[in-house]
Amino acid sequence: MTRRSFLFVLGSSRPDGNTESLARAAAEQLPSDVEQTWISLARHPLPDFEDQRHDSDHVRPTEGNTALLLDATLAATDIVIASPLYWYSVSGQTKRYLDHWSGWLRTPGLDFKATLAGRTLWGVTALADDQPVVADPLVGTLNNSAAYMGMSFGGVLLGNGSKPGDVLRDTEALTRAKTFFAGETPAARFLWETR
Numbered sequence: 001m002t003r004r005s006f007l008f009v010l011g012s013s014r015p016d017g018n019t020e021s022l023a024r025a026a027a028e029q030l031p032s033d034v035e036q037t038w039i040s041l042a043r044h045p046l047p048d049f050e051d052q053r054h055d056s057d058h059v060r061p062t063e064g065n066t067a068l069l070l071d072a073t074l075a076a077t078d079i080v081i082a083s084p085l086y087w088y089s090v091s092g093q094t095k096r097y098l099d100h101w102s103g104w105l106r107t108p109g110l111d112f113k114a115t116l117a118g119r120t121l122w123g124v125t126a127l128a129d130d131q132p133v134v135a136d137p138l139v140g141t142l143n144n145s146a147a148y149m150g151m152s153f154g155g156v157l158l159g160n161g162s163k164p165g166d167v168l169r170d171t172e173a174l175t176r177a178k179t180f181f182a183g184e185t186p187a188a189r190f191l192w193e194t195r
Helices: 017-025 063-076 092-105 112-116 134-150 171-177
Strands: 004-011 037-038 078-082 120-127 152-160
Touching: 004 017, 004 063, 004 112, 017 078, 017 120, 017 152, 017 171, 037 063, 063 112, 063 171, 092 112, 092 134, 134 152, 152 171
Parallel strands: 004 037, 004 078, 078 120, 120 152
Antiparallel strands: none
16 A cells, blocks of 8 residues: 655645645644645745647756656645635646646656546635635636546635634634545535535
8 A cells, every 4th residue: 555645735825824724734634654745836936837838848847846846746645735715716826836737747758647647636725705616616626637637536625714814713624624634525515505
């Protein structure tokens, strides 16, 4: 059995925000032997993605933030996209990270899609709206990305919060966080039906 290794990709523009707090609450429940890597896209920004499909071959990055994120992505059995809900989808930093997947798919010798196939993609997000349906585009982005890559989709853990620390008062989200990575949380779109 492969030892699990979680990569938490933090897509917020501010440190210690509601989304990160919710992700850390869920991560606290992981067994102690599960490796955790946390990378903030604000602290390790990626360059804009340049689509070179028809111009030249992509070259594997060997240094800088792009290499850091590529290597961490390839090493993880579980990738957690922790992005606040910005304009109904993932943050710009998170979208840029996913855009780089397009280049990694076309990098000779990388076998990016085959390597990620069978692994699990998760999402964690905080939103200020009390209607969870507004997060459907974010959920769809992650679900469709997982499907395209042949990955399992673990779902999205939703929490409510706008000001820093708000999500720590969302007792329902914190309760769901306790079992989220065990796969016992229902699909994100059904999480808020009791509200």
